[in-house]
Amino acid sequence: MSEKRWIDQGSYDKLQAELKTLTEEKRPEIARKIDEARQDGDLKENGAYHAARDEQSMNETRIAQLEELLRNCEVGEIPEDNGVVSPGMVVEAKVGPRDMKFLLGMREASEDMDLEVYSPQAPLGKAILGAKVGDTVPYTAPTGRKFDVKILSVTPFQG
Incomplete structure (x- = not known):
């Protein structure tokens, strides 16, 4: 378990907003790109599919980082x-x-x-x-x- 880390309210709000954008806007947009690329056929040589999967991986990694940060911070006065x-x-x-x-x-x-x-x-x-x-x-x-x-x-x- 990580130690709690101090963060001011403004920074906490900024990280929460980033998390919301990544989960509610970016995640569905990437899923749409992956679905569209899948419809193009052979996935082995489908550059758009692989690019969308890479983007998905980076997005999910950042979401996990933000969730961990927010879970282990102490919002302080x-x-x-x-x-x-x-x-x-x-x-x-x-x-x-x-x-x-x-x-x-x-x-x-x-x-x-x-x-x-x-x-x-x-x-x-x-x-x-x-x-x-x-x-x-x-x-x-x-x-x-x-x-x-x-x-x-x-x-x-x-x-």
Whole structure:
């Protein structure tokens, strides 16, 4: 079973809308294409049939991803502005030599954002979770490199 991941209401609504479009509009459209292509005869060399089946496979894969995401997310209110790193907060930090600004939340909901998103379950998210403005915490990157992360600011996400 997956851990629950924080997501804001707007992102949740966007993912729900995408799921609805894929299941109620795209799925029947692809089924129609497959049926039309089947009527053309020999399926072995029917390019339209194979293209429609590939499209169906990609659509069903995305539907499964969205269902899993939505099943394993926790829709949260914008957190309190208390300077503590928690899901739903925009964090400005110095990670080693690099200045970064990102949202601690669900990466999958971040397509239209001009802000990087890190999951609280990601190595960086785990390292800074609960830290306060001014804190410096150790972080080991997936590559094995070790960095100090200085929390510069923490503000609630205003999607």
